[in-house]
Amino acid sequence: MRSLIKIVLTIIVSISLYGCQKYLDVVPDNIATMDDAYKDRVSAQRALATCYNQIPRNGTRYDPGFAAGDDLWIHQFIDGGAQERWRQYYRELAINGNNVTRPLYSYWHNIEGGSALWKAIRDCNTFIANVHKARDLDSFEREKWIAEVKTLKAYYHFYLMQLYGPIPIARENIPATAPSEELMVYREPIDEVVAYIVQLLDEAIPxxxxxxxxxxxxxxxxxRPVAAAIKTKVLVTAASPxxxxxxxxxxxxDKRGIVLFNPVEDPNKWILAAEAAQEAIDIAHEAGIxxxxxxxxFNxxxxxxxxxxxxxxxxxKFNEERIWSLSDFNSSSPNLQDLGLELRTIPRLHADHQNIVYQWFIPTLKxxxxxxxxxxVPIEExxxxxxxxxxxxxxxxxxxxxxxxxxxxxxxxxxxxxxRFYGSLGVDGGWWFxxxxxxxxxxxxxxLRAKSMTGGMIGNQRYSTTGYYIKKLSNYRSAYTGKDAYVGMRFDFPLFRLADLYLLRAEALNESLSSPDANVYHYIDLIRQRAGxxxxxxxxxxxxxFPQKPxxxxxxxxxxxxxxxxELAFEGQRFWDLRRWKKSIxxxxxxxxGWNIAGETPQEFYQVITHNxxxxxxxxxxxxxxxxxxLRNTNLLQNPGW
Structure with a gap:
């Protein structure tokens, strides 16, 4: 998919994902008519790429699921230039909370680290309504492309629902010439939003x-496995507390008198989620996942x-467990706008490394x-x-x-x-293969103690603030090759992988039963067996x-x-899971x-430090x-507390 986008972007003008954009950001040949924008297969492919190219940037500082939870922490940059270039939205959110003036990670408004998902949905609607005009696009490919865009449209609605709860449903684009009352949309109840998302996915999957x-x-x-996985995640989320x-x-x-959150629990939602998870697993297996x-x-x-x-x-990059992953955003090149996860997470292991690693995303003691x-079993048990x-x-x-x-x-x-502890974390006294x-x-x-090669601080920017590192988000085949020299093995950040589906199936099935059975244990045990x-x-x-706990x-x-x-630590899942489980607060x-990173001796280092x-x-x-x-749309109901 990224290759498709790269090809397309060599033909059209450069498009900024995070700046102000017009209603239709792909108008080939500078002819501002919809017929010409979809006149042939090449034109339609450009519009398809536009729909794809607005997927939220998972696994980056722009991803609240990855960066805004309780599993990571980051020190504050002191250097003004670096602070300006690498805006720390996640730290601002953690220290100061959000706000209504310019909300952080605003995927509704295209500001402060967010992107314009309503615009992405409008582009999807435009594509679905006009792709039939491409004269040399055969019906099979056209229907497949429509299915892809319907899936993207469903995913964008779901992403917004996770962040904001009840949202408007954009079934079709409202014409700019429509009366003002049509533009004053309402947020719809959660159950209706979920039903519409699932409808889109059911239409797309075949x-x-x-x-x-x-x-x-x-x-x-x-x-098909991607769409089925999204459907599973949507239904499990909808069934969660x-x-x-x-x-x-x-x-x-709202002012119509419509209740946006149904206060009555529906146990049947777990049954639907369990069925969707099994269907998604079967489809994934059929695809060889x-x-x-x-x-x-290596020996x-x-x-x-x-x-x-x-x-x-x-x-x-090409392992058989991936269902859907995104590339480019995790490039290891230090010259790109977004440094790769490796260089943001790995430690300096030699004096030659101190100017190339950034050590930003740091795991907490928790x-x-x-x-x-x-x-x-849990260490306390x-x-x-x-x-x-x-x-x-x-x-x-x-x-x-x-x-x-x-x-x-x-x-x-x-x-x-x-x-998995030693494979996920770099710890004081451990190894790094x-x-x-x-x-x-x-x-x-x-x-990792002060004044050691891998511990302490480099100036005021490059260090672990807790005394741990994330080992999981690096490829052991990447290598330091000399002073300030590094060769990274590029990889895609996973949005969905099979282990995630296995765990969702086990969760949904357990919640749908009065007590767990062998089917609940089955998929968890497969993951545990892989983990040794x-x-x-x-x-x-x-x-x-507590031997009876299971x-x-x-x-x-x-x-x-x-x-x-x-299993999914540091993959951007915990933030959303805690939210849907009602455990966020x-x-x-x-x-x-974390530990006292200024400590030089074991006694000094192993003192717990609390960050505010x-x-x-x-x-x-x-x-x-x-x-x-x-203020523009008085039909919208603000979320509680704001």
Missing amino acids: NLDLEVDNSVSDAGRIT FFNGNQDYANMI RLYHHQTT VSNETLGVIQVGQIIAD MAELFYSNNG DVDYAYDDRMTLTFVPADQEAYMQPGYRTIGLHLNREP GLGRTDENAQWPLN LSGVVDSWTQHSR TTKEGMREIIHQERNI QYMNQPVR RSQYTLRDILWPIMQDEM
Whole structure:
């Protein structure tokens, strides 16, 4: 898909995704008539690319799901020039909260880090209404393109719904010459928004290809598995507590007297979501999509292979688990407007690296505590894990050599953890495989204390503010090659992968039953097996203080939630999951914690430091609509608290 867009943009004028744009941003040959804009296949393809080219930039600082949650933290730039160039929307949101004057991450208004999704929807409507005019476009390809655009239109509506809750439904474009009362649209009830999104996807799915013709040139194009995955996510979101019977918004009643949030829970929504998830899984399997298992030519142990596999699930560009992913936005080139995730997350491992890494997106201590013990259960539940001593200094024993440096002084929290812990996080006393070192016996050692090579600060910009790094979002085949020299393996950031669908299926099925059955355990156990862990029932029976936990609906709900947060850590999912589970206020108000990065000794470093963030209340969950928009359209109802 990105290749399609690149080809198209070499023909038309350069288009800014985040500046002011006209109603139709592709008018070929400078002829401002709709007939000429869709006169042939080439013209229609340009319009198709415009619809695609407005997909929100997941995995970047423009993505609230990735950057605005409680799993990451970032220091504040002191340098004015860097602050101006790399606007820290996520930090502004965390420190000051949002506002109605110029809302941050405003995907309604195309400002402050957001993009114009209503314009994207208008472009989709224009395409659907006019693509039949292309004289040399055969009916098969035309119907496929329409299906792709309907899927994009559904996705854009869903993205807005996640941010704002009830939204207007843009079934067709309103003519600019329409009476003013037609332009004064209303927000529609959540249930109607969901029904319309699902309708679009149901119309699209039969006409989509099962898989793309060319995995390189067509990467990112909408396929049947993509549309089915979006439908699953929509229905699971609609069935979740925030959107299903949420009485916190029972008073959201517009001037028509219409209740926008149904305060009565509908259990049947979980049944529909479970059915959609199974259908999406079946379609994905039919397309050859499978859980990824990394194979390497390097001579490494199973333990090291399990660690590097965690990152390769994301960073192996063409792995078989991906359902939908986006390229270009994660380029590793330091000369591009948006530096790649690797350079924003990896540490400096040598003095030659300090001018090339940026170390911006940093995991919090909360995430280090989240992962399971090596027995596959929460560390606070594990009967064999010394939970009360987790913050106590200790030396790394020889039997932990695969994951930590023997003899290094660390804390119990970093020992006896599951492989995904070591594959997702760079921790003090751990190893870093790759980045130029692929000999298992000569990995990069991590010392994250002050005045060490990988710890402390470089000036006031480049450092980990918590004493951890994200290892998961880098490809071990990328390499430092000399002073300020780096060769990155480009990868696409996943919007959907198969493990996500497996977890959504397990969640929806568990919620639709009175108690979990083997089908609920099945898909979670497949993911745990890949991670080197035993199944849920066996793990809890043998190692948890609550051995019956997986046998109850409530207990299994907790397990599924934690499994999602672990498996999909740092992939932009936690922010949305906490919101739909109605856990945002609970978790976003917890202290942002890390270690004392100014500490030079173990005793000094392992002191918990708390970082300040604004209080998170009910009003902060749904984004505000800009005040100017409310003045222009008095039929709109503002979200509570704004």
